[in-house]
Amino acid sequence: MVDTLRRWIAESDHIVFLGGAGVSTESGIPDFRSQDGLAGRLGPGDPPLEELLSHDFFSRRPEVFFKHHKAHLVFEEAQPSAAHRALAALERQGKLRAVITQNVDGLHQRAGSRQVLELHGSSARNYCVRCKTPYPASYLLDPANCRDAEGRPGHTPRCAKCGEVVRPDVVLYGEPLDERVLRQAMRAVAAADLLLVGGTSLVVYPAAGLISYFKGRRMVLINRGATPYDDQADLVIRASIGETLSAAVDTGG
Numbered sequence: 001m002v003d004t005l006r007r008w009i010a011e012s013d014h015i016v017f018l019g020g021a022g023v024s025t026e027s028g029i030p031d032f033r034s035q036d037g038l039a040g041r042l043g044p045g046d047p048p049l050e051e052l053l054s055h056d057f058f059s060r061r062p063e064v065f066f067k068h069h070k071a072h073l074v075f076e077e078a079q080p081s082a083a084h085r086a087l088a089a090l091e092r093q094g095k096l097r098a099v100i101t102q103n104v105d106g107l108h109q110r111a112g113s114r115q116v117l118e119l120h121g122s123s124a125r126n127y128c129v130r131c132k133t134p135y136p137a138s139y140l141l142d143p144a145n146c147r148d149a150e151g152r153p154g155h156t157p158r159c160a161k162c163g164e165v166v167r168p169d170v171v172l173y174g175e176p177l178d179e180r181v182l183r184q185a186m187r188a189v190a191a192a193d194l195l196l197v198g199g200t201s202l203v204v205y206p207a208a209g210l211i212s213y214f215k216g217r218r219m220v221l222i223n224r225g226a227t228p229y230d231d232q233a234d235l236v237i238r239a240s241i242g243e244t245l246s247a248a249v250d251t252g253g
Contacts, residue, residue, distance in 0.1 A: 001235060001237050002237070002244060002248050004235060005220060005235060005237065005244070005248040006247070006248040006249075008218055008220070008235075009090070009095065009194065009248055009249065012095060012194035012217075012218075013094070013095055013193065014095075014097055014191060014192055014193045014194070014216075015090060015095050015096045015097065015192060015193070015196060016096070016097055016098045016100065016189055016191075016192035016194075016195055017087055017090075017096060017098070017099045017196045017197075017198065018100045018101075018195065018197045018198075018200070018207070018211070019099065019100070019102070019197070019198050019199045019241075020101075020102045020103065020200025020201070020202075020204075020207070021102070021103060021199060021200065022198065022199025022223060022224065022241055023081065023083045023084065023101070023103065023107075023198060023199035023241055024078070024081065024103050024105050024107055024199075025199070026081035026082065026083060026240065026241065026242045027075075027084070027105075027107055028075070028078055029075050029078050029103075029105055029107075038072050038073070041072055042068075046068070050173050051173075052064075052065065052068055053065075053172055053173055054172055054173040054174045055172040055173065055174040055175045058167065058172055062149075062155075062156045062165055063148055063149075063154050063155050063156055064155075066140070066146070066155040066156050066157065067155045069140075069168065070140065070141060070155065073104075073123060073168075074123060074137055074140070074141065076137065076138070076141070078105060078107065079110075080108075080110050080111035081107070081241075081242045082242030082243065082245065082246045083198065083199065083241045083242040083245050084107050084108055084110075084111035084113070085111050085112075085246075085251060086242070086245035086248075086251055087099055087108065087111070087113055087249075088108070088111040088112035088113045089112075089250070089251040091112070091113055091114065091115060092112070096113075096115075097188065097191070097192070098116075098117055098184075098188040099113050099115060099116045099117065100117045100119065100185045100188060100189070100207075100210065101116060101117070101118055101119065102120055102200065102204065102207050103118075103120070104118065104121055104122050104123045104168075104170045105122075105124070106122050106123070106124035109124075117181050117184050117188065118181065119171075119177055119178075119182065119185065119207055120171045120177070121168070121170035121171050122168075122169055122170065123137060123168045123169075123170055124136070124137050125168070125169035126140055126157070126166050126167060126168050126169060127166065127167065128159035128161065128164050128165070128166050129164050129166070130164035131159060131161055131164070133159055133160075133161050133162075133166075135157070135159075135166050137168075139157060140157040140166065145158060145160070145166075146158065182206065185210055186210060186213050189210050189211070189213040189214050190213045190214070190215060192214060192216045193216040193217050193218075194216060194217065194218050194220070195216060195218070195219045195220070196220050196222070197211070197219065197220065197221045197223075197227075197229075197233075198221070198222040198223060198241040198244075198245070199222070199223060199241045200223065201223065201227055202227040202228055202229050203227075203228065208228075208229070211232070218234045218235070219232065219233045219234055219235075220233060220234065220235045220236075220237065221233040221235070221236045221237070222237045222239065222244050223237075223238070223241070224239070224240070225238075
C-alpha cells in the first residue's frame with residue numbers, strides 16, 4: 001500500500017493534506033478524547049473538557065481556564081514528528097499546496113511548512129482581548145505576567161500595556177471558526193488532485209465536512225482506526241501517519 005501511495009504522490013502535483021490530532025500525538029502531544037488524551041488527565045472535580053475549553057468558561061473562570069491551559073495545552077518542548085517533516089518536504093518539492101490542520105500546536109510551521117490553514121487557530125499566538133497586542137506562548141507561562149482579577153499573583157496572563165486578559169488565539173467551544181480560513185480550506189480541497197487525510201477520525205465538523213468538496217482523482221486515508229469515510233477513499237492505510245509518510249515521501253535526508 002505504501003508503494004501505491006508513493007506512486008500516486010509522484011503522479012500528483014496539487015496535493016492537499018487534511019490532518020488531525022494523530023499527526024501530533026507522534027510528537028508526544030495528547031489528543032482530546034482517547035483514554036490517554038487530555039480528557040483522561042482531568043481530575044474527578046474538574047469540569048468536562050468541552051466545558052473547560054469553552055468561551056463561556058474562559059469568560060467566567062479565567063483563573064481555572066489558564067491553570068489547565070498551561071498544564072495540558074502548551075507543549076513548548078514538543079518537536080515536529082516524521083509526518084510534519086515529510087509534509088514540509090512535499091511542499092518544498094512543489095507538490096503539496098496546503099496543509100489543513102485541526103491542531104493548534106504550530107508544529108507544521110516549525111517543521112518548515114508555509115501553506116498551513118489552521119482551522120482551530122494556534123496556541124503559539126496569543127493576544128490581549130482589549131488592545132489586541134500579540135504575545136508569544138512563553139509570555140503566558142511566565143508567572144510575572146499573571147495575576148487574578150484582584151491583582152494578586154495568579155494564573156491569568158495580563159497585557160503589559162492595558163492590563164486586560166491575554167488569551168490564546170484558538171477557537172474555543174462555542175466560538176465560530178474563522179470563515180476566511182474555512183473558505184480557503186474549501187477551495188484548497190476542491191483544487192486538489194490528491195487528497196491525503198491523516199491522523200483524524202473524521203468525526204469533528206466542520207473539518208470532516210471538507211471532504212465533500214474534493215473532486216480530484218484520488219483520496220487516501222491514513223489512520224490507525226476506522227473513519228466514517230473509509231468507503232469513499234481510494235486507499236486506506238491503517239498505520240502510523242509518520243511511518244507511512246516517511247516511507248512514501250523523499251525527504252531529502
